[in-house]
Amino acid sequence: MKISSELKDFQKRIGHEFADPALLTEAVTHASMSSPTRGDNQRLEFLGDRVLGLAMAQALLEADTEAAEGKLAPRFNALVRKEACADVAREIDVGAVLRLGRSEMLSGGRRKEALLGDAMEAVIAAVYLDAGFDVAQAMIIRLWGKRIGEVDADARDAKTAMQEWAQAQGLQPPRYVEVNREGPDHAPVFTIAAQLTTGAAAQATAKSKRQAEQAAAAALLAQMEKSQ
Structure with missing residues (x-):
């Protein structure tokens, strides 16, 4: 063939x-x-x-x-x-x-x-x-x-850790919003924002949505723990 x-x-x-x-x-x-x-x-x-x-x-x-x-x-x-x-x-x-x-x-x-x-x-x-x-x-x-x-x-599942932290504080789980996407179709780059209802947020960029979400969650969690 x-x-x-x-x-x-x-x-x-x-x-x-x-x-x-x-x-x-x-x-x-x-x-x-x-x-x-x-x-x-x-x-x-x-x-x-x-x-x-x-x-x-x-x-x-x-x-x-x-x-x-x-x-x-x-x-x-x-x-x-x-x-x-x-x-x-x-x-x-x-x-x-x-x-x-x-x-x-x-x-x-x-x-x-x-x-x-x-x-x-x-x-x-x-x-x-x-x-x-x-x-x-x-x-x-x-x-x-x-x-x-x-x-x-x-x-390491940062999204789970972030959700557990939010629940422990009596907050809703964070939302994950696609802020930007660029690059060619076969190799896109995503920017995702992790947002809490309090207004706190963090962004991250990666080659897949999941990686960007995980990185944004990790950044937001670090930000929240530092502010306590």
């Missing part, structure tokens, strides 16, 4: 040339493009989520042989959540090769976080089916890169 030049370039970005290119085509085909004769990536997404989970669990165990389950679990969750998958998808420009129906394309599907995260999981599954777990795991470790070593910072 022949594939487009865009998919050939994409294979270079993920570091894997498919023996069965049909798997890659299926992995980047959204449900909005499916038909009785053309499958979509939903089944691959289901499998890819499990392959990613196993790869990351093994990587975390090998990276820290002393860590207890209580420390490993939040690290694991931070690395396999949809936002992390979408971040990786943006870095390798999955959006550029997605096969989308007209309505999904017009609504900005190439940059939607959930859609990108799903497609990234489907690509992982396609590599697993094409070449086995070891090759898929090596690709995952390569693409996730420094995220694995820096996962402790991302695993």
